[in-house]
Amino acid sequence: MRRSIRILAALVALTLAAGALGAAPIILKFSHTDQMSGSRNAAALLFAEKVKQYTNGKYEVRVYPAGQLGNDPKAIEQLQLGGIDFTVSSTGSYAPIIDSLNLTMLPFLADSYEQGWKIYDNSKWIQAQFDKAPAKGFRFLATWEAGFRCMTTKEPLASPADAKGKKLRSFANEMMTWNLEAIGFAVQIMPLTEVYLAIQQGTVFGQENPIDTIYSNKFYEVAPYVTLTRHVYSPIPLTVSEMTWKKFSAADQAAVRKAAKEAGEYSRIVVKSSEEQQIADMVAKGAKVSTPNVGLFRDAVMPVYEKAKAKYGAAEVDTFLKEAEAIRKANPVK
Numbered sequence: 001m002r003r004s005i006r007i008l009a010a011l012v013a014l015t016l017a018a019g020a021l022g023a024a025p026i027i028l029k030f031s032h033t034d035q036m037s038g039s040r041n042a043a044a045l046l047f048a049e050k051v052k053q054y055t056n057g058k059y060e061v062r063v064y065p066a067g068q069l070g071n072d073p074k075a076i077e078q079l080q081l082g083g084i085d086f087t088v089s090s091t092g093s094y095a096p097i098i099d100s101l102n103l104t105m106l107p108f109l110a111d112s113y114e115q116g117w118k119i120y121d122n123s124k125w126i127q128a129q130f131d132k133a134p135a136k137g138f139r140f141l142a143t144w145e146a147g148f149r150c151m152t153t154k155e156p157l158a159s160p161a162d163a164k165g166k167k168l169r170s171f172a173n174e175m176m177t178w179n180l181e182a183i184g185f186a187v188q189i190m191p192l193t194e195v196y197l198a199i200q201q202g203t204v205f206g207q208e209n210p211i212d213t214i215y216s217n218k219f220y221e222v223a224p225y226v227t228l229t230r231h232v233y234s235p236i237p238l239t240v241s242e243m244t245w246k247k248f249s250a251a252d253q254a255a256v257r258k259a260a261k262e263a264g265e266y267s268r269i270v271v272k273s274s275e276e277q278q279i280a281d282m283v284a285k286g287a288k289v290s291t292p293n294v295g296l297f298r299d300a301v302m303p304v305y306e307k308a309k310a311k312y313g314a315a316e317v318d319t320f321l322k323e324a325e326a327i328r329k330a331n332p333v334k
Contacts, residue, residue, distance in 0.1 A: 025052070025060035026059050027062055028059055028244065029069070029083075030048065030062065030063045030084070031070065031087050032063075032067075032087060032089070033072055033192045034066070036066060038212065039145075039267060040065075040212075041063065043088075043144055043263045043266055044063045044263070045063055047086075047260060050262055051259045055252060055256075061086065066193065067193040071191035072089040072093045073093065080138055080241070081137070082241050082243035082244065085244040086239065087239055088237065089239075091104040091235060092104060092105040092173035093172075094239070100132075102312070103312060103317060104129075105179070107179050107301040108232075110324065111230075112331070113147075113272045115328050116235065118330075119233075119327050125320045126320075130237075134242050134245075139245055141239060141257060142260040142264035143236075143237050144236045144263065145212075145235050145236065145267045145272065146210040146212055146213060146236045147234065148210055148230035149210055149233075150210065150211060150228050151208050151229055152208070152219045152223040152226050152227075153168075153206030153225045156227075156288075158292055160183045163180075163185045165186060166185055166205035167188045167205050168186070168188065168204060168208060169198060169204045170189060171192070176208075177189075178304045179301050179304055180208070182304050192209075192217070199223050206219075211226075215282060220286075220287040221286075225290070226287050228289065229292060229297050236267075238260050238264065305321070
């Protein structure tokens with residue numbers, strides 16, 4: 001009898017194992033606003049591949065690029081509600097929920113990719129802000145790359161004087177609005193997916209984004225003056241819905257974190273290494289790329305720091321600025 005029970009138990013175990021192997025994967029939704037040809041989408045696809053690998057096929061991450069499921073604010077809202085599972089967006093896009101993250105959009109915090117990576121990897125202040133996210137319905141998994149924000153306009157932008165009174169598109173972020181208004185622009189907020197047509201129709205004079213985003217969205221076609229102001233370092237943290245995260249086992253969580261980190265490392269390498277070639281390709285297609293006297297733009301945004309201290313507190317702002325300054329000094333631009 002005992003032998004029969006053991007045999008039956010073994011058969012049941014084998015049946016369950018076979019069923020598990022043949023079970024359909026659990027579908028997870030990943031929404032972002034980059035084009036299919038962009039590096040953000042490439043990193044998302046790699047992340048999906050790694051999640052499948054590290055969970056032995058238990059999960060299938062389906063990537064929805066180009067704002068198919070909504071713009072960045074909508075994606076973050078859906079993340080909180082559990083409507084999607086992952087998104088990746090500029091750190092400043094999360095600021096409406098964690099308002100202190102507006103400070104990550106302060107101008108000229110980093111002068112090189114290496115400095116920017118060190119700030120996001122080592123800043124205790126940034127980590128403290130990221131730690132607030134689970135209580136808001138999502139959590140930060142890894143920092144992916146987008147690059148330094150630059151300008152694309154319909155006419156030359158040699159100095160802030162050329163910006164005066166011109167409408168420039170940006171995303172919904174308080175600090176970015178302060179930066180651009182200090183330079184002289186009238187800021188127009190609109191979703192990324194609407195920008196190309198808005199420039200083409202003359203609704204706005206131009207827009208600002210990292211080179212990788214400018215290139216993948218072909219903004220240089222309608223705003224051919226690409227000005228390398230590099231006014232804000234703007235990486236794109238990957239986030240997961242807290243509802244989704246709580247459904248994961250400890251092993252699943254470790255697998256997803258590993259996939260997120262590896263895709264983030266890939267993202268950093270690809271964006272940095274592609275920038276020079278992307279600029280050359282834009283020039284070959286008629287774009288007029290220039291590096292302005294950045295000092296003029298630095299001077300123009302100086303009042304933003306004091307404005308930030310008045311709203312967020314001098315101690316808070318100074319803590320973050322001192323961390324960034326220490327990292328810049330320890331990692332000088334070569």
